[in-house]
Amino acid sequence: MAAAQPVVGLIGVGLMGHGIARNVARKGFSLQVLEHPGNQPLDELLSLGAQTCRTPAELAARCDVIILCVTGSPQVEAVLTGGDGVLRQLRPGAIVVDCSTSVPASTERMAQAVQAAGGRFIDAPMTRTAQQAHDGTLNLLVGGDAAVLDAVRPVLASFTETLTHVGPIGAGHRMKLLHNFVSVGSMALLAEATACARGTGMDMQVFHDVLAGGGGAGVALQRLSSFILRDDPSGIAFSVANAAKDLGYYSTMAHDAQATSRIADAAAANLQSQVDAGHGAAMLPELIRLLATDR
Numbered sequence: 001m002a003a004a005q006p007v008v009g010l011i012g013v014g015l016m017g018h019g020i021a022r023n024v025a026r027k028g029f030s031l032q033v034l035e036h037p038g039n040q041p042l043d044e045l046l047s048l049g050a051q052t053c054r055t056p057a058e059l060a061a062r063c064d065v066i067i068l069c070v071t072g073s074p075q076v077e078a079v080l081t082g083g084d085g086v087l088r089q090l091r092p093g094a095i096v097v098d099c100s101t102s103v104p105a106s107t108e109r110m111a112q113a114v115q116a117a118g119g120r121f122i123d124a125p126m127t128r129t130a131q132q133a134h135d136g137t138l139n140l141l142v143g144g145d146a147a148v149l150d151a152v153r154p155v156l157a158s159f160t161e162t163l164t165h166v167g168p169i170g171a172g173h174r175m176k177l178l179h180n181f182v183s184v185g186s187m188a189l190l191a192e193a194t195a196c197a198r199g200t201g202m203d204m205q206v207f208h209d210v211l212a213g214g215g216g217a218g219v220a221l222q223r224l225s226s227f228i229l230r231d232d233p234s235g236i237a238f239s240v241a242n243a244a245k246d247l248g249y250y251s252t253m254a255h256d257a258q259a260t261s262r263i264a265d266a267a268a269a270n271l272q273s274q275v276d277a278g279h280g281a282a283m284l285p286e287l288i289r290l291l292a293t294d295r
Helices: 015-026 043-047 056-062 073-081 104-116 130-135 146-157 171-199 204-212 219-230 240-256 262-276 284-292
Strands: 008-011 031-034 051-053 065-068 095-098 120-123 138-143 160-167
Touching: 008 015, 008 056, 015 031, 015 043, 015 065, 015 130, 015 138, 031 056, 051 056, 065 073, 065 146, 073 104, 095 104, 095 146, 104 120, 104 171, 104 240, 120 146, 120 171, 138 146, 138 171, 146 160, 160 171, 171 204, 171 219, 171 240, 171 262, 171 284, 204 219, 219 284, 240 262, 240 284, 262 284
Parallel strands: 008 031, 008 065, 031 051, 065 095, 095 120, 138 160
Antiparallel strands: 120 138
């Protein structure tokens, strides 16, 4: 007799989490989602049969696999260990999949807490964008035991294109922070160069084309191109606040490892200054405008 499909719970139905949830439900998994003011509209998910829960504990009591897609380490810790947290009602053997971007030291503590409560844990942060989440073609970077990954692989396959097992628990989040330092750091560098080019009166089409034909070519330029040329921020739906958070996490990880982080610290401080000035909700391409007017 074939094993029954697991019941899947998702906490964090935001831009990325909504795409994950819709693909989990579309592939036939029974889905539970946490009610939260920050959720995207749930109409499509409810039409696919999803049910809602009022607390993380209630969701945990119903689910075999629990996917976390929240802002960062403080939120992960709160939904797992809070008064009505997941660990209060975690089913024996249930698997917690942390798709958030978190500080690896916190990830390792949370994994130990899940295991002490009788569950299993992997960290599986995402790369790519909200559009790929909607399309079910995310990339996952997984840290944890290979047997646990294999047990939950059918669920993860419902919303991914590529899944890379990068090492033990915490390695997924370490790889994600390394990736985002390179990715977000490159966009922050390019935004600063563009702001300078605008301030010196350069023709933006010429500026763009020279970079695209030389050493400035790549994903960072592709994602900022529409803003460089037309002040259109739609190239990537990733906020300045999230960018600042991710580079701050990278700096924390680098400091913990006693690794050099001068460039990361400077980029993180640059982004955080925009958050402190009230611009955290702006999309990352808009950093060009913010820097151009930051006199």
